Amino acid sequence: GAVVSQHPSRVICKSGTSVKIECRSLDFQATTMFWYRQFPKKSLMLMATSNEGSKATYEQGVEKDKFLINHASLTLSTLTVTSAHPEDSSFYICSARLDRGLYGGTEAFFGQGTRLTVV
Amino acid sequence: AQSVAQPEDQVNVAEGNPLTVKCTYSVSGNPYLFWYVQYPNRGLQFLLKYITGDNLVKGSYGFEAEFNKSQTSFHLKKPSALVSDSALYFCAVRDTYIGDDKIIFGKGTRLHILP
Numbered sequence: 001g002a003v004v005s006q007h008p009s010r011v012i013c014k015s016g017t018s019v020k021i022e023c024r025s026l027d028f029q030a031t032t033m034f035w036y037r038q039f040p041k042k043s044l045m046l047m048a049t050s051n052e053g054s055k056a057t058y059e060q061g062v063e064k065d066k067f068l069i070n071h072a073s074l075t076l077s078t079l080t081v082t083s084a085h086p087e088d089s090s091f092y093i094c095s096a097r098l099d100r101g102l103y104g105g106t107e108a109f110f111g112q113g114t115r116l117t118v119v
Numbered sequence: 120a121q122s123v124a125q126p127e128d129q130v131n132v133a134e135g136n137p138l139t140v141k142c143t144y145s146v147s148g149n150p151y152l153f154w155y156v157q158y159p160n161r162g163l164q165f166l167l168k169y170i171t172g173d174n175l176v177k178g179s180y181g182f183e184a185e186f187n188k189s190q191t192s193f194h195l196k197k198p199s200a201l202v203s204d205s206a207l208y209f210c211a212v213r214d215t216y217i218g219d220d221k222i223i224f225g226k227g228t229r230l231h232i233l234p
Binding site for chain 2: 044049091093095107108110111115
């Protein structure tokens with residue numbers, strides 16, 4: 001199956017600093033990627049839809065100036081958590097959408113996630 | 120807007136018994152439906168999907184799911200549970216209504232297989 005690589009897998013940063021998380025589709029092109037945040041007690045929340053060459057579409061309640069998304073190429077999307085605070089500590093997961101055409105539908109492949117801890 | 124409901128926070132099943140993890144959905148158009156599994160501190164692994172065609176979909180690790188349009192359900196099933204099936208399971212939906220490209224997840228159901 002298609003592979004999505006997410007880096008780093010773990011990061012610890014100081015409060016007030018910025019952290020960049022990368023999401024790469026290794027063997028397919030993804031015009032659309034998604035960023036999710038997983039809160040304690042497991043719920044998975046869609047933060048934004050990242051579209052190659054255009055601005056990301058953020059879900060209601062997600063601060064676009066805090067969570068900067070850049071989808072600079074067909075294989076790379078980045079999420080930058082700016083001025084991080086302890087409450088931003090979470091597990092962030094990206095996914096890249098693979099389009100298989102009209103009859104194949106689409107499938108989302110997920111990165112392994114990034115555990116962000118802000119101290 | 121689409122939504123997904125997984126009514127059970129946790130499901131406990133004895134090893135060797137059949138298991139079912141429930142999922143219902145709401146969409147404007149036709150749904151693409153997915154099941155994913157997550158092991159501790161890991162990302163999501165794809166299990167199976169329904170796009171079109173047969174309502175019974177077979178996936179990885181012996182799992183299957185049945186699409187029921189009238190009940191708007193997509194329950195995950197396995198005839199005989201293994202201890203290694205213990206994990207967090209997410210149902211997800213994409214609404215094919217034009218312009219709505221998001222994949223939305225249910226809150227997850229923790230499956231605990233008892234040895």
